[in-house]
Amino acid sequence: MREVAIVAAGMSRFGELWDLSLRDLFATAALEAMEKAGADHIDALYVGNMSAGKFVGQEHLGPLMAEAIGLSGVAAGRVESACASGGLALRAGFAEVASGMSDLVLAAGVEKMTDGADVTEVLATAADQELEAYHGVTFPGLYAMIARAHMQAFGTTEEDLAWVSVKNHRHGALNPKAQFRREIKVEDVLRSALVAEPLRLLHCSPVSDGAAAVLLCPLDQARKYTDRPVKLLASGVATSSMSLAGRADPAFLDAVQRSAERAYKMAGIGPGDVQVAEVHDCFAIAEICCLEALGLVERGKGNQAARSGMTALGGRIPVNTSGGLKSKGHPVGATGIAQAIEIFEQLRDEAGERQVQKARIGLAQNMGGSGASSVTHILGRV
């Protein structure tokens, strides 16, 4: 297998971007990545996208997006794993380059969520339609059940959940591309409207438009495009029961654990080697459960990680320095690539006020649905 590097990244702002269409968003991110690398061609394009068919009536994003950046003709396709579509696009690009089928591959993600579709109904297609969505449960409802299970098992409180949001907004305030660049307090979270008890508005990530792209090539060709390539050490993909009711323990994200185990094994490291991480905080409880499943904290102790400062900038292992899905925004198909970009920039000392000192190994973990799929990537300084 050929070793693979990320050599450049591009990203649109995340937010309610009324002036940018699906293809505008994609082109913004993709062209930024290509310009930074000085690349005027690519061999293949993988676009992560959850549901442009339902959001804006557009499937078939491979040729559409190739054309949007003036590269009609190139090999291109879309990959989808609900909110983990971006992570899966990175995996597909990784395999494409590692196999030798292509040398220069753009792995991107995009979602246009604010064009008028019923977002709750569209997102519900990431749940089991026959066993869950049809019966009326929505994603805030599913994650509320996960939160209740964690509260009952480990005494987790609404305030513990609030600390995750407070930390991520503190980080996001330092990120120029974040949707919400303002700090919030624990009291703000606890006073915000109930969405699905015990989850309040400020425990939930927003609805967002956005795109992100990274350029991949064989490690031994990386210096053509940058003096600071970052190596893709490993990729792990895993699944679990589609419906929450089908899992042994709703408070434990077994797909996240399996995706991480596969990635750790491929990279030849353990969770103790990870120095900075982006994890999938679509709801505050998700960050807590992901930290536990990734082995970054002990089982049942995830609820203390944000509160104690351990996962804040300056803490033992900063998590979601980008602001996470909560503050940076969550254009679902773009999220997995945006996470990888934050780690890429951290490992290149480009994260500005969010910089984690001397980090050499970082992890990006992207999840679909209520945890039915997970993709974990591990990146390392060269």
Add this chain to the structure above:
Amino acid sequence: MREVAIVAAGMSRFGELWDLSLRDLFATAALEAMEKAGADHIDALYVGNMSAGKFVGQEHLGPLMAEAIGLSGVAAGRVESACASGGLALRAGFAEVASGMSDLVLAAGVEKMTDGADVTEVLATAADQELEAYHGVTFPGLYAMIARAHMQAFGTTEEDLAWVSVKNHRHGALNPKAQFRREIKVEDVLRSALVAEPLRLLHCSPVSDGAAAVLLCPLDQARKYTDRPVKLLASGVATSSMSLAGRADPAFLDAVQRSAERAYKMAGIGPGDVQVAEVHDCFAIAEICCLEALGLVERGKGNQAARSGMTALGGRIPVNTSGGLKSKGHPVGATGIAQAIEIFEQLRDEAGERQVQKARIGLAQNMGGSGASSVTHILGRV
């Protein structure tokens, strides 16, 4: 790059299958492939699907389908390139095994089209929403324009188009899994209702439910699963302008040509070496244009291929021995895998009454939209 083989295949019937759901269809095909190989596990699953989100309200098919075959936990994801989604799933599986990331990979395709959705509106999402679909054009309309352009350039007639349907129904009558197992005559086609002038009902492939799956592994491990592996010699993916109006010549499928050139180059062969082919005949005119773009006939001569018997069973190069999309059926996400299965069976001498004698190299070409994307695979006897 590791050499990759197909070791087993499974396929549901194609048709209006009211008694089988999306996951039932998938499980039928996937379990048949695994049982034939004697495999009780896989390392990864790629599901090709165009639009289950719009057809049946279900995205996130990776974990759903892994669970449907009792393999929840396995790495799984969906790939999409409209009607070329199956072809793209095969490409993704090929890269996954070739890279060394996985050893045993199921590449599958599935579509459930007859569950009540507005099929014409769903399929239109494979066209350019902003430049085409929004303004009311449908796929029969787009292919009617392609047919008109071919008629004007080369004198192609409605009767030439009818011969494609007659040939493919003759082949499909021999295929136990085909949707329409009856022969038709040229007069039947010319007397059938106009859909979009000059295309009549019997020039058009049907709306279908179905699934297909193939099992891939490194060639040097193939004998564990079968005594007759078939080698994946090459994969070529290409795109063109999403909208028909954006192409230099609407009667020439440039993405098909590019995908074939890439595949021929990778396999180290030319079109003259291909002995049996499945090509994307979503409409009769599409088969004619694909034959020309693949280099299997001279430009402008595709209209004589079916009429002359050249592409019929017993002819110089039999095309769509399965019955093609026209007679076998066209569950869009499954089609690309089903095409590969026909070639796989031909190269194993398993095609029964449809067997092409002594074929050693076969080609499967799968197309998305009005030709905005194309995936060509070349398979060879070991």
